[in-house]
Amino acid sequence: MGTWTAHFIQRILDARRRNGAGNAKTLPSVTQTGANPGTRGESKETEHGEAMHRRELGTNPTPKTLQSVGRMAAMRNQSGQHYEAVLLAQEAFLGSRKAFGEQAPHTLDALSNLGSVWKAQGEHEEAEKCFRGAFKLRHDKLGPNHPDTLTSLNNLASALDSLGRAAEAGRLYQECLERRCNTLGSSHPDTLTSAGNMALYLRTHGQPAKARELFEQVLVGRRKIFGVRHMDTIISMNNCASVAMDNAEECRRKCDPREETRQQHKAEALLKEAVVAGSNYLGTRHPVTLRAMNNLAGLHKDRGQLDKAKLMYEKAVAGLRAAQGDKHLDTLTCINNLGGVLRSLGEVDDAEECYKEASIGIVEKLGDLHPTSLSTLYNWALTLDELGDSASALPLYLHELDHGPFTGECGSKGSRGRSKRFVFGFRFIQTKKANHRAGLSSHATHAMAEAKMLTIEDLIFGPSKERKSEEKTRKRDELVISCLRSLAMDAVQQANSGHPGTPMAMAPVAYSLWARVLNYDPECPHWMNRDRFVLSMGHASMLLYGLLHVAGVKEVTQDGLLTGKMAVALEDIKSFRQFGSKCPGHPEVGETGVEMTTGPLGQGVATSVGMAIASKWLASNFNKPDLPLFGFDVFALAGDGCMQEGVSGEAASLAGHLKLNNLCWIWDNNQITIEGNTAWAISEDIATRFVAYGWNVLRVGDANDVEALTRAFLSFRREQDRPTLIVVDSHIAWGAPTMQDSFHAHGTPLGEKEVAATKHIYNWPDEKFLVPEEVVGHFRQQMLERGGAKRQHWEQMLATYRVQYPQEGALLQAMLDGQLPQDWDRFCQAFPADAKGLATRQSSSACLNSVAKGLPWLIGGSADLASSCLTTLTKEADFLPPASRWGHFGGRNLHFGIREHAMGSIMNGLALCKLRPFGSTFLVFSDYMRPPIRMAALMEVPSVFVFTHDSIGVGEDGPTHQPVEQLCSLRSIPGLFVFRPCDANECLEMWKAVVPMKDPVAVVLSRQALPTLDREKFASASGLHRGGYVLADSEGMPNLILMATGSEVHLMLQAHEVLAGRGIKVRSVSMPCMELFKTQPQDYIDSVLPRACRARVSLEAGRSDSWGALIGLDGEHVGMISFGASGPGKRVQEEYGFTVDAVVMAAARVMRGTPQEMSSRAQSLLSWKKRRLSSYHRLPSL
């Protein structure tokens, strides 16, 4: 069986298992689907037919039976029952395959049919697979010019086009057209179909003139062959009419009314003809006829012929109701259009009916925050208002004001190529908002004053008893929110420092998320599949501490043991920001419930992307169809600061690209930062930026609206292939009588008086640190009911998993426990001695790949330098969304793009979710990712930062690419281990040392080849595990010690030979990791660097700063003082003093007790500025 077929069948089986359809008998019952309002009279007949065919399918399928099942699929498809259609088409395909073989014509027909139903369902990847499969098989069997092959080619092109692979699609359409033209002639019906497809493609891809020409040719051809009463001719009429309408629009823009009218007439004539022919020949329910009616109605409306438009829309609605059902989106959209015409005609009652029906239907289908819903609801509001029912109109207006800012309709709608949605700028939104407010009728304002507020739920779903009884719940919600707000005020006041404003503003947001949405068990906060909550604006830490306390989250030790105590007790909150408190100024990971350390703005959101990737990766690698162990969502709360930091943009761009639909950022849009109003520093439209990144952007206009917030979170949960940004408009220090909306409330205690006044406004007792039991109970219960239950279910699943999949279960357990798989290093092999050697980036690459084989959760990538840094895992797939067709979510090679900063943060996110991440770039660009490297060290997560091109040895690229200060600068980060191995075997030992470490490391590698040392002659590379070791020595106590790392070790050994030849008792020390060396017992340190020997020279193609402690005052460093220069690597190294002579001279100086003075080094730095190439060893002071 071909691989595509195997893969494909697996997908079908998986889908069927997911849908609970294990075999033909378990297809969804037709009676059930018949109950669907979308199905009408045909259901009984269909039911009977399907049942019969399924019976035959099981026993003795004939081509006829299978074809009929295929036809049933097509019928279901047409009536909008896509899910059933897919199942039937799958059935037909599998049945044919089994009965007649993979390449049989019936099987291939069934496969194409399946492609079509997938396509209709919007599953373009699946459709593409089917069409490609059918094309390949037909191509091989029937040849490239066979009509069936070309039909498949055409289908494939259309699927590719839907996947956004336009160039490929265009090529295939063209090929298909040419082949048909050559083999069948230009007037053959198939050739005309191809030409029609090509024209459609050209029209949607910006070549309207060519498209028009082709469409017209096709229409002429079809009229000739088929006459007027044929579906294809009518389709052509529709297409030509659409082009004419495009032209009319163009003329309107160019202010050419005469031509505009001419084009409109042309379109009208064509559409009338299409409607008449369609109605007579295809029937009034046929989609082609309905499309013509809809277009004609739109045209009438545009031309102000409202009566005609009304008539046509009514016909179209009737047809759509009959053909697709009342609840089909096309029907509802058409009803909405009819509403528009009725309203323009002054038939407001009828218009209101239309809008009401359309609104309810569309909201049910798309949710109340979808742009289409919002515009329909707004139309409804207008008619209600006009009818004087302002009380009903008001909530709809407000809903539009609050949630409808980001998308709008451009131009007119319909199939005239102008239905593209586009995004309005924020400034526009503000204006729109103001206009709408001004536009509220006096009735509505009056109703608002009366506060007789209906909710939007009342209008959509009707007043419900259930919701009325929620009044009590709402009161309790308010209590929890007030409690969180008051705790923040009290703690900041008591500490006399901290940030009260944002916790006060964001309390309802965090509460609705935690209480109603987050899958999080307060009893077991380290449960692996919990949803992650990242407080990216770390300064608002009191919000997190409040949540942890009031939700009653339990403490977990660093070893993962539950202590039974509270994670954050009231006493801890009382000692907020005090030395040793569990509630430090900014949240620090390691304290229970803190998912990551935050404070540097932007890091939290960027790291959350890594967490979301981890969730996808875990799901893809461990989940089984019946045991979906992983799939947690990641929520990050961000402030204006986070959104302004560049790293959030990098990370968001990647998240959008990766289609991480499990990621939700919530932006506290309070327009306040430390200096004052955000408008002083930023004017771009952030929300629109996110839309451009490919995010789903929602807005909640009031941070206190718990219901709207909850709906927004649920809307995030429904999103299929985009991350979600929820913009929440808020007021810093909400409720504080003098401090609300003031930047002073950002980071200053409010003052006792203000705190008391604010509590009064909250209706909260003026008592410090008050947490009533009722409040805890209400919050905790909601979390336990959802998160607690899910966690328990998860643990059962895990237990079953371990039994059913013992091997994967054991690996998973090791990962969860922070252990390594057994014999993880079994693929690592030593390198033979070799004078020519390998660049350490090459030997490291080999080691990385060996390690990856034994450590399945090692995952990483590069900031577009994988081919230079050599960090690709060669046998592994790419981590990309399946829709991209380039990879999948189980892949282990990440493509970070040129986003070093985000790469570092994302790596940390992966590490926080127990994966082992690596990421690579050139050493000089480590500066671009210093913040996350520092964060990794601070959080003690084992991210592996791989840096190649480690010195002036880079050569020709010049000083911009030659790191000089980076080694020392990285070494100055506490807790970071910087490795710079000297050859292939040190590389190997380095990876063996690095993998078991729990701390972050920087791995620094050469671009140029370095000899692989003969370890018979020199000490074993296993000395690396002590950070530094004696590589070459002389008899007895040395009177000179040389030390070096990486490429300079080889220079050191050459100098060693010269010096030893002169009778000097010299010792050469390889120092691949200074930090590790410094943690060795003092005895060992003294044995490598005896105190008695103070004549020491260190060699490293970098600044001297980190060597001071090792060489002491009497030693000297042969290294870089200035930046490097462009030129061949060897030449540059010589020019900058990396020669045996220079080392020998330095040795002579330190042995004389006269190391080079500091002032002479400074001289050379100044001279660099004047003469870029003045070499270190030729300076006069030497």
Ligand SMILES: Cc1ncc(C[n+]2csc(CCOP(=O)(O)OP(=O)(O)O)c2C)c(N)n1
């Ligand atoms: C990278 C970084 N730069 C600067 C700061 C200092 N800082 C802390 S909060 C803040 C203002 C943040 O404003 P916003 O995110 O709107 O928070 P809000 O004022 O709403 O609390 C700044 C500049 C920081 N923590 N991190």
